[in-house]
Amino acid sequence: MTRIPIILDGDPGHDDAIAWVLANASPELDIKAVTTCCGNQTIEKTTYNTQRICTLIGLHVPTAKGRSCPLVSAPIIAPTVHGESGLDGPALPEPDFDLVPMTAVELIAKTLQESDEPVTLVPTGPLTNIAAFLIAHPELKSKVKQISLMGGGVQFGNWTPAAEFNILVDPEAAKIVFESGIPIIMAGLDVTEKALIKPYDFERIRALNNPVAKVVAEWLDFFYQFHTQLGYEGAPVHDAVAVAALIHPEIMDMRDLYVQVETEGDFCKGATVADFLGVTGKAPNAKVIMGIDRDAFADLLVEAAKYYNGEVAK
Secondary structure, three states, X not given: OOXXXXXXXXXXXXXXXXXXXXXXXXXXXEEEEEEEOOOOOXXXXXXXXXXXXXXXXXXXXXXXXXXXOOOOOOOOOOHHHHOOOOOOOOOOOOOOOOOOOOOHHHHHHHHHHHOOOOEEEEEOOOOHHHHHHHHXXXXXXXXXXXXXXXXXXXXXXXXXXXXXXXXXXXXXXHHHHHOOOOOXXXXXXXXXXXXXXXXXXXXXXXXXXXHHHHHHHHHHHHHHXXXXXXXXXXXXXXXXXXXXXXXXXXXXXXXXXXXXXXOOOOOOOOEEEEEXXXXXXOOOOEEEEEXXXXXXXXXXXXXXXXXXXXXXXX
16 A cells, blocks of 8 residues: 655644544554644644644654644634644653754755655634745645635635635635645534534544543543534534545545635635636636535544554553
8 A cells, every 4th residue: 555645733622632643553654754733722832732642642753843823814812713722631751852052944844845745734713824934935835735724715704704714814825825835625614614524423433442532532522512512413523524535435425616714804814715607717626525425424434433442641
């Protein structure tokens, strides 16, 4: 099997954490590096959470801290969703490795330079690091095979009526990424709001009784507490869809669309606007995921949790 080389970039976050559990368990993926961004919490907290997650799942690859703020805007954090720590819930191990002495952009560039084949970027937070990399290293753009991202929504938002959180935090960065010409797979709210992991799925994972599975079940418990107040029947594990799209695209419905990012406005800042009718005359720049086989997605996460039976986090 030819494994897909990837770089994980995120602001974990319960759903980022579960996405990384899935990526690390997938034999189809070869994780080359991990980079952190500010988003759901400050860069200090998301970086610390990243180190603890990687320690838990036994993922020891070069890991670097990203920028402390978006390209232009002030940071926005989401303690009401993920807690004051950015990853409230079960206790996690302290980091057992150090960050590399370089920035996220430098690590992305180094990883691409050293790779024999193009690398897929998998950002599940604001797109700050990805855009900063593209600005700093345009000569390496051809080394990026594609970007499978969680962000946006072509039908609705979740932080404002028009904007999804990851895009709203750094719309200027998102605009740069969507206009880069690099192939994009977009796991936005259109699909991730359907990617519900339900309480009986929590119990399937918990019953595996390995150290990682128990933590994943408790992450889901915590994440669901927030969403049940909003009437959800499960926890929408948004970020894991961006990983699943690389290994099991057959369980998803994708549509080729031209997507623009709005960077200004009182009501629509951060909106991802899709041209459904072709009125712009522009070629599609993203594969927008619109649907998912929920049961198959849940099974995928359960199978990923089985990977950790007795292997790590003892």
